[in-house]
Amino acid sequence: MTQQKLQSKDSVNTDAILVINCGSSSIKFCLIKPATGETLLSGLAECLLSPEAKITIKRDGEKQSYKLPDAFDHQTALSVLVEQLQQLNLVKDISAIGHRVVHGGEHYSQPTLITTEVEQSISQLAKLAPLHNPAHLIGIKACQEAFENLPQVAVFDTAFHQSIPEKAYIYGLPYSLYKDHAIRRYGFHGTSHYFVAKQAAKQLKKPLAQCNLISAHLGNGCSVTVIKNGESVDTSMGMTPGEGVMMGTRCGDIDAGIIFHLVDNLGYSIADVNKLLNKESGLLGVSGLSNDCRTLENAMLEDNHVQATLALTVFCYRIAKSIASYSASLTQLDGLIFTGGIGENSSWIRAEIVKQLGLLNFSLDEEKNQATRFGASGNIATKSSRACLVIATNEEWVIAEQSAQLLTNLAK
Numbered sequence: 298m299t300q301q302k303l304q305s306k307d308s309v310n311t312d313a314i315l316v317i318n319c320g321s322s323s324i325k326f327c328l329i330k331p332a333t334g335e336t337l338l339s340g341l342a343e344c345l346l347s348p349e350a351k352i353t354i355k356r357d358g359e360k361q362s363y364k365l366p367d368a369f370d371h372q373t374a375l376s377v378l379v380e381q382l383q384q385l386n387l388v389k390d391i392s393a394i395g396h397r398v399v400h401g402g403e404h405y406s407q408p409t410l411i412t413t414e415v416e417q418s419i420s421q422l423a424k425l426a427p428l429h430n431p432a433h434l435i436g437i438k439a440c441q442e443a444f445e446n447l448p449q450v451a452v453f454d455t456a457f458h459q460s461i462p463e464k465a466y467i468y469g470l471p472y473s474l475y476k477d478h479a480i481r482r483y484g485f486h487g488t489s490h491y492f493v494a495k496q497a498a499k500q501l502k503k504p505l506a507q508c509n510l511i512s513a514h515l516g517n518g519c520s521v522t523v524i525k526n527g528e529s530v531d532t533s534m535g536m537t538p539g540e541g542v543m544m545g546t547r548c549g550d551i552d553a554g555i556i557f558h559l560v561d562n563l564g565y566s567i568a569d570v571n572k573l574l575n576k577e578s579g580l581l582g583v584s585g586l587s588n589d590c591r592t593l594e595n596a597m598l599e600d601n602h603v604q605a606t607l608a609l610t611v612f613c614y615r616i617a618k619s620i621a622s623y624s625a626s627l628t629q630l631d632g633l634i635f636t637g638g639i640g641e642n643s644s645w646i647r648a649e650i651v652k653q654l655g656l657l658n659f660s661l662d663e664e665k666n667q668a669t670r671f672g673a674s675g676n677i678a679t680k681s682s683r684a685c686l687v688i689a690t691n692e693e694w695v696i697a698e699q700s701a702q703l704l705t706n707l708a709k
């Protein structure tokens with residue numbers, strides 16, 4: 298699909314966008330109306346490339362799972378999805394496929410129509426995101442076959458952070474590593490931070506371009522972003538999603554000297570270190586129990602589990618410290634946003650973080666904090682505090698909206 302192939306503005310149908318988030322063994326999908334965010338259908342194909350491969354499709358509150366036929370691959374999963382969409386008479390409503398792509402490097406600060414050149418550059422960027430970009434390309438290829446007449450759009454997780462200034466993206470390393478090898482901070486979760494900032498602007502009744510916010514996306518992966526006049530100006534994740542605050546299984550910032558110590562004195566290989574820092578650390582590593590916040594909160598509150606308590610305490614302190622550090626990027630601050638599975642649901646974690654932010658004039662209304670969970674949103678701060686907003690993120694809606702907008706612009 299090239300830009301030239303798009304037709305006149307009137308003929309661009311943006312009724313619904315199929316949003317695809319393709320991992321190495323999974324595809325998350327969601328058919329969504331860009332104008333309203335209404336989800337017509339969603340689901341997950343998981344355990345791909347294994348005999349356990351299955352696809353679950355949710356529609357109108359009902360869930361159906363199908364074991365995938367032989368091949369168990371991304372293509373098979375998409376063909377089952379297409380079949381279901383056909384049976385439900387939904388294929389005619391799809392105007393484009395919007396792909397979440399984790400790494401867009403410095404090339405992409407905007408959603409982009411996928412052409413052969415764009416695929417090549419997503420592939421070249423795989424050296425910065427070896428786990429994600431190759432998987433996205435598999436999804437793109439499979440969608441091109443399954444939906445050959447539809448435009449495919451890439452929406453990059455790094456794009457929102459392309460506005461961060463040099464002082465925030467340059468590491469204290471020899472400058473040639475940036476110039477010659479693109480080693481710099483990129484940041485991730487950009488689509489989520491952008492969505493919640495836009496929602497916060499609505500709640501604060503101000504244009505986004507006048508909003509100064511700190512956004513904490515706390516899920517399995519966690520990142521904190523500072524938004525000045527509606528644009529990201531710094532973020533905690535770096536060249537990879539490993540940097541910044543502590544997460545479910547990732548350690549976040551550590552002294553780089555620990556890596557040499559592990560390799561030189563404790564017999565770790567580089568592959569072992571990679572696994573340790575990304576899969577065995579964070580909440581899981583410190584607690585020795587789980588990466589799941591609910592399990593840890595239960596263990597702490599019900600069993601007085603010492604390591605679960607420590608893991609959650611370290612987690613909250615490091616997030617509070619990261620939030621406070623961003624006062625260096627702002628001269629004004631409208632409020633703090635909590636989002637992601639933990640940010641949207643855990644009143645204990647929100648309280649523990651905010652109680653360490655008194656110097657920034659944040660304090661929580663305990664009742665509102667307890668009540669704002671499970672999809673509820675709102676300001677949980679006391680009257681005298683700056684705003685503390687809980688906002689449910691919706692990255693799929695942003696991807697659908699931006700894909701539809703791009704197609705409309707290209708057809709003008």
Ligand code: ADP
Pocket residue numbers: 515516517518545588589590591592594637638639642643
């Ligand atoms: P991902 O980054 O994989 O999208 P999510 O945003 O879904 O992750 O967040 C997953 C995290 O949210 C898990 O640690 C989970 O324990 C936590 N979580 C979900 N619901 C609750 C809850 N009610 N209380 C505390 N934590 C919760």
